[in-house]
Amino acid sequence: MxxxxxxxxxxxxxxxxxxxxxxxxxxxxxNLSSAPVGDGYHLTARFDNVGSLKVRSPVSMAGVRVGRVEGIDFDKSTYEAVVTMIIDPQYDTIPDDTFANIYTSGLLGEQYVGLDAGGSPDYLHDGDQLIHTQSALVLEQMIGQFLFSKAQEGVQPQ
The missing domain is CATH 1.20.5 (Single alpha-helices involved in coiled-coils or other helix-helix interfaces)
Incomplete structure (x- = not known):
């Protein structure tokens, strides 16, 4: 017993x-485990396609999380997605010609914004917009382009 x-x-x-x-x-x-960033400064970036990027997705630079995505909106006049990010205040020396890319990480395909520093001596401030962006890669479009290029070559996909 x-x-x-x-x-x-x-x-x-x-x-x-x-x-x-x-x-x-x-x-x-x-991504609910981390507390909201709170203080920091806001940046915006415009993308043709954000894929499955979500609010609270990380914003990283050189592999280090420097902020979070705060909002994703649609601009009806330019037909672009406008991503608002909040960057932690200790990362206040990001050059103003920084590139913003949407990358995919891990097996689950979580998407995040990756920042690649430029070489400008001027820094980004609260409310600035990142001009240089690269949208998310969409797997279906890549497969379609591959099949189309093979069809143009006269090679039949197996």
Whole structure:
């Protein structure tokens, strides 16, 4: 009887630890685990296509998270996506000719904004816009272009 009760307690503890681990995994994947950035300065960037970029996606530079995506809107006059980012205040020396790219990371395909520093001596400030951008790569478009180029060559895809 004591042995059965001990086994039941161990199984219950194992199940509770499993649920806690699943909870933390779900928070990590959904980007809800990190607190809002709060203070910082805002930057905007315009993209032709943001893919599956989401609010609270990381903004990174040289592999270091320097901020978060705060909002994604659609400009009806230019038909572009306008991404608003909030950058942590300690990263206040980002050159004003920095490139903003949308990259995909990991097996789950989470997308994030990657900043590549330019060489300007002037820095970005609150409310500035990143001029140089590269949109997300869409897998379906890449496959379509590949098949079209093969068809143009006269090679049949197998």
């Amino acid at each position: 004591v042995r059965t009760r001990t086994i039941e307690i161990l199984v219950g503890a194992f199940m509770a630890a499993g649920f806690v681990a699943l909870f933390f995994l779900a928070m990590k994947v959904s």
